[in-house]
Amino acid sequence: MANVTRRLIIPDSVRIHRYQSLPELAPSVLFFSGGSALNKISRELKRYTHHSIHMVTPFDSGGSSAKLRQAFNMPAVGDLRSRIMALADETVLGQPDVFELFRYRLCDDASPAQLAQELAQLADGSHVLMQPVVAPMKALIKTQLVRLCKHLPEDFDLRGASVGNLIIAGGYLGHQQLLDPIVFLFSRLVKTLGQVTTIVDDTHHLGVRLQSGDVILGQHLITGKEHAPLAQPISEIWLNQGLEEERPVSAYLPEDRRHSIEQADLICYPPGSFFTSLMANLLVSGVAQAVILNPNPKIYLPNLGVDPEQLGWTLMARIEYMLVKLLGSPTVNLHTPVLNWVLLDQDYDYGELDMATLAKWGVSVVKTPLIKDKPERYDECLVAEALLSFA
Template sequence: MARLLLTRQVTLPDPVKVERFTRAPDLGPRILFFSGGTALRDASTDLARHTHNSVHLITPFDSGGSSARLRQAFAMPAVGDLRNRLMALADRSLHGNPAVFRLFAFRLPAEGDRAELADTLTALARGRHPLVRAIPDPLRKIVRSHIGAFIDHAGLDKDGGFDPHGASLGNIVLAAGYLQNRRHLDPVIFIFSKLVQVRGVVRPIANTDLHLAVKLADGRIIGGQHRFTGKNGAPPLTARIDDIWLCKSPDDTAPVDLRLRAKVRELITTAELVCYPVGSFYSSVIANLLPSGVGAALAATRCPKVFVPNTGNDPELLGHTLELQVERLLRHLRNDAPEAITPRDVLDFVLVDSKGGRYPGGAPKSLAQRLAGLGIRVLDCPLVSRQSAPYIDERLLNPVLLSLC
């Protein structure tokens, strides 16, 4: 098999190419995203209309939300963002399994008697709950088995056991599968994907119980993603983030080295387009680039690579201009071998909407000229609609990404 590097002109967006993908999404392109959280949820759902082959590498290092209690109880990676992306890509039509989707999207009440919540989980495991009864066999037996296994591990009847208040059933199923499969996430994600007919590939960037730590411009070090995002009740940052790394726990912020898994490296090297998308800049995008080997794998992947900066407010970007964001992105992408990996190896395009987008410090006119010297082009396209402002409209973003494939 011969490999050729071709150069061609493209139209952004190219309606003919997008229509071809829409008619045959099973043959659609392998667009790979490094992301987490919910920022790409709607874009992922829309993208599934055009391709069933997108790849989503998700950060498992979050330490907030309901999945944080699972991490604390079982010393495991975060699964909330994984569940969120799986749900975004799930087939919700009758061709999929809408009853399974409804169960995985269900959350236990945030308030109420703990014993009653434990009884609800028991009813689910025994097949007595309406959410489980609606699922056809043999899928019902699989779901019941996972919930039953979770109950066995959780110690719900103990004061120090898992607190089920506000817990997502999807997260519970993922946690149970992780514990049943020798603490590996990939097997349960595979089963989960089949249960809800996920139209794409979703994988954690790592299968390790690690956390994030950042250093601020004033010298302070903050451990734990939930402490520096400025969201969900966390105090806003008062100084710029200058560095980020992996650590053992929010209270043990010593840097930890983590190697990229071979199976994830293969997903990267077979991509037809790589996107560093919108989302929390450090805790969602950069976090996925921290394992050593990610930059080298990207440098070896000969396909277009595009950065889509946030157009709305991101508390993590305090003090960051658009130019500084690109600089920080390149620093982490080249970290494996700064002398050998050039900016052009890991980034081709920065996609902006200078008219509709709101960028920290504004969209500098000098950005295109400065990046041109690195071999990187700024693509200025309509991305923000009147309905989506100030955020990016997935109906404008996805046709551009598809056209670059």
């Protein structure tokens, strides 16, 4: 086997121009993520490649997804739906009527009777958003919503419900409680310019132990967004069976996900809630082995600003935790890498990094402009071009 090396230029204008010209032939970039932090970058990424792969967590327990999880004991679909929408073809070549339907939410302040009536109008096709949708897509969507209505508990709270989530839930119920078939259909309906999937098709939840020893069960109690931020740093995270008691459980990477990870031209650990979005994906058995077998670049792009989950966690500590979870020891990464590069903005203060220790772990740091404006947030174009310069 021969090793081929090249000079790394970031951003690489030649590569970027090539990918923009032919995004259908551009490299595949795989992200382990969840939540909405990556959605803006994903929307920009469509201009460069139609082969991004997004593995999102189905373990969330908050927002409108929580109501569907409680009603049907199903995986969370909110992050899945929002990422599909971020990658949807929004041009005239796409399906703008379907796109608008899937992103629509029912009112927060309507009465239960009004909400039930609106859902019924969506299901029978008379709703104003359903009328422009043409056959056979209209029939497919109606089928999912009719099925959902038949199974929906009488006391189900429809306030603020995402129509896209409801359609996915109806499809889930109609495909033997499997997400993949309806996700494939959903993606085709909005002409997704990339691939979105859950890391596993399981109904598990997340559990964390704090430094105080206290156990918190449920993503919605961990993120610091729907409830008060944690008062103590997280010391450990695991997959849990249910939300009632500490019951660690294993999940196993499906064969098609394993193949996608092994074959991707680039793997990125992207911004997002560190524990509930990024690490939650890496808890699945088989992920580490698949990443190891991929010889292509593996990059960590850390968060900016304040992530309540990162209380007490420096960037160095987060890098070490990732490597320990995936490899058992960070030094193993030198010869069996699951992380090659940490990609940073050249001016942002991420905290102190121990370059000598990173070198011992086989991790290099690349700094380049990634931020344009205040308040400081990643510029989607700069991030997309920086990432694709590695591929």
